[in-house]
Amino acid sequence: MTSPQPAETRTQKRSAQTATLAEIAREAGVSAPTVSKVLNGRADVAPSTRARVEELLRAHGYRRRRAESTRSPLIDLVFHELESAWAMEVIRGVENVARDAGLSVVLSESAGRLTPGRTWADQVAARRPHGVILVLSGLDESQRALLTSRSIPFVVMDPAGDPGADVPSIGATNWQGGLAATRHLVDLGHTRIGAISGPTRMMCSRARMDGYRAALETAGLPVDPDLIMTGDFHHEAGYRQGLALLRRPDRPTAVFAGNDLQALGLYEAARELGLRIPQDLSVVGFDDLPVARWVGPPLTTVRQPLMEMAEAAARLVLDLGRDDGSAAATRVELATSLEVRSSTGAPPAV
Amino acid sequence: MTSPQPAETRTQKRSAQTATLAEIAREAGVSAPTVSKVLNGRADVAPSTRARVEELLRAHGYRRRRAESTRSPLIDLVFHELESAWAMEVIRGVENVARDAGLSVVLSESAGRLTPGRTWADQVAARRPHGVILVLSGLDESQRALLTSRSIPFVVMDPAGDPGADVPSIGATNWQGGLAATRHLVDLGHTRIGAISGPTRMMCSRARMDGYRAALETAGLPVDPDLIMTGDFHHEAGYRQGLALLRRPDRPTAVFAGNDLQALGLYEAARELGLRIPQDLSVVGFDDLPVARWVGPPLTTVRQPLMEMAEAAARLVLDLGRDDGSAAATRVELATSLEVRSSTGAPPAV
Numbered sequence: 001m002t003s004p005q006p007a008e009t010r011t012q013k014r015s016a017q018t019a020t021l022a023e024i025a026r027e028a029g030v031s032a033p034t035v036s037k038v039l040n041g042r043a044d045v046a047p048s049t050r051a052r053v054e055e056l057l058r059a060h061g062y063r064r065r066r067a068e069s070t071r072s073p074l075i076d077l078v079f080h081e082l083e084s085a086w087a088m089e090v091i092r093g094v095e096n097v098a099r100d101a102g103l104s105v106v107l108s109e110s111a112g113r114l115t116p117g118r119t120w121a122d123q124v125a126a127r128r129p130h131g132v133i134l135v136l137s138g139l140d141e142s143q144r145a146l147l148t149s150r151s152i153p154f155v156v157m158d159p160a161g162d163p164g165a166d167v168p169s170i171g172a173t174n175w176q177g178g179l180a181a182t183r184h185l186v187d188l189g190h191t192r193i194g195a196i197s198g199p200t201r202m203m204c205s206r207a208r209m210d211g212y213r214a215a216l217e218t219a220g221l222p223v224d225p226d227l228i229m230t231g232d233f234h235h236e237a238g239y240r241q242g243l244a245l246l247r248r249p250d251r252p253t254a255v256f257a258g259n260d261l262q263a264l265g266l267y268e269a270a271r272e273l274g275l276r277i278p279q280d281l282s283v284v285g286f287d288d289l290p291v292a293r294w295v296g297p298p299l300t301t302v303r304q305p306l307m308e309m310a311e312a313a314a315r316l317v318l319d320l321g322r323d324d325g326s327a328a329a330t331r332v333e334l335a336t337s338l339e340v341r342s343s344t345g346a347p348p349a350v
Numbered sequence: 351m352t353s354p355q356p357a358e359t360r361t362q363k364r365s366a367q368t369a370t371l372a373e374i375a376r377e378a379g380v381s382a383p384t385v386s387k388v389l390n391g392r393a394d395v396a397p398s399t400r401a402r403v404e405e406l407l408r409a410h411g412y413r414r415r416r417a418e419s420t421r422s423p424l425i426d427l428v429f430h431e432l433e434s435a436w437a438m439e440v441i442r443g444v445e446n447v448a449r450d451a452g453l454s455v456v457l458s459e460s461a462g463r464l465t466p467g468r469t470w471a472d473q474v475a476a477r478r479p480h481g482v483i484l485v486l487s488g489l490d491e492s493q494r495a496l497l498t499s500r501s502i503p504f505v506v507m508d509p510a511g512d513p514g515a516d517v518p519s520i521g522a523t524n525w526q527g528g529l530a531a532t533r534h535l536v537d538l539g540h541t542r543i544g545a546i547s548g549p550t551r552m553m554c555s556r557a558r559m560d561g562y563r564a565a566l567e568t569a570g571l572p573v574d575p576d577l578i579m580t581g582d583f584h585h586e587a588g589y590r591q592g593l594a595l596l597r598r599p600d601r602p603t604a605v606f607a608g609n610d611l612q613a614l615g616l617y618e619a620a621r622e623l624g625l626r627i628p629q630d631l632s633v634v635g636f637d638d639l640p641v642a643r644w645v646g647p648p649l650t651t652v653r654q655p656l657m658e659m660a661e662a663a664a665r666l667v668l669d670l671g672r673d674d675g676s677a678a679a680t681r682v683e684l685a686t687s688l689e690v691r692s693s694t695g696a697p698p699a700v
Contacts, residue, residue, distance in 0.1 A: 108445075
């Protein structure tokens, strides 16, 4: 995607870098091997020395020369959390590309925090993978600097926050998906359409809800804030928020759930209240996990090509590694599509 | 679980081993560093030399001395296939233990074959993890020898075949689970109880079906081979075999499915034929995946403590690594339990 740099420039850059390592050692008042130890994530460096060296590496924009042979045949895959079938689809996609490239996948979980811990970054530096894929997760500035100085490329899949213009990322067309889901309900004749969104700190979740609002507004329907609940992408939230929505005297006749798991929680709430889907309530999900086809009634949902997204992320990170680290920042969004099944229909006659 | 060896014996063993490496080099007609290269999984050894050295390592029962410092902070987790929510529960369990131990998890898939490929074993030897966990998978003799000679411990979770008495393994009480599931149906009054088993080459699957047969026989009910279908643990098989069972003129009033995904396939078949669960058909699954609670009606199933089994497997493999490699072979089976929900009831009145 980028044209190769002229050989001259590249050589200049390299020699500048070599000088910098020695300079950094001098400035930090340590030996060059100590700087190497820091770069290799070795444990036998005093924390204060390590911090000083890292700071200088960052200040100088130091970038380790790429040496294919010193890399481990690994790709790091970091999840925000491993809780759902969603994660399985992503793992399978990365595993497909890794296997073809003769690489193994190292799995980590940032355990609910949205940036993985400091120890994680040190471990990655020490194991020198071909690249890092972060899912619904991000890196803080120092982690980003650490990977960059080791020339370990990284890609964010489905960024939680705004990853920054210079961070390559793979996502899906979340806004269009929310729009299509809601338009489908509008087209069926629904006028009171509720929503159970994912967490608002996640960009994908905000984009879906903005699509929902846009569909209502362009159809000339009011956006009623009382019909918009906030969940956390888990089944339990769909159930609880679903009960709250469906117990209202003016309950909605259709609900757009921020993902499939929340839609299944909503199914449970409807069952509990004796409401039939789709006769009394239409439901649309988001993701198209395998289970969406298996539940009764099969769920109408916005398909997100999760495995393909993961494959694209893995290929991108390997491309970045093969390049001279100068590949243009890339933001790719794969298309979502509405899968109409049996959970949506005309609103009940009043 | 084993008493420590006397220090004397241990020392003797060690010196015997040191001698053996030199001997192996002599016998193979190569230098000692070449033997080291083979042990470290380095690529720069001719294939014929490698084969000769591996053969001698195996013949001599060579076992590398354990050196904590040379191990990578990794655990290898190998799946037969990554296709289901089942795998997610296992990954979470291993991840929990690994995180507490400061280790990362390397994930591989043997892609449907029941033993991982040769390249995989070389990669494992080269990356020197703290241990290897194989799920529904096994190792052939040469792979086992390769790991043993590098002192890389391994544990089989839910063995597919018979792992051999000397292979530590973690499983669940599959036979008891099949028995409990079927007894529950018998107690409800069913006399025509069908089954959709998993693949017969998998021991866990055979054990479940034997429990099913034992429940029928001890209740004085006939075992009708026409009501026993063989699936492959996937949704699609449950659907297809379910249609075949339910289209019979003398269809069963209850079916024990070999796992939850097959039970969900059976739900779909019943829906398609207009049969209500549990009024017309009772269904029991096996696993208790999260989705079992979410489907309609919630699925009665045999709970297999997958996450706990994975945690036990991870702890066992780390224990084996801390020990002198002389830990007794262990075969642990965690208890299954029947979770009665809404998919089972009395048979329809004739």
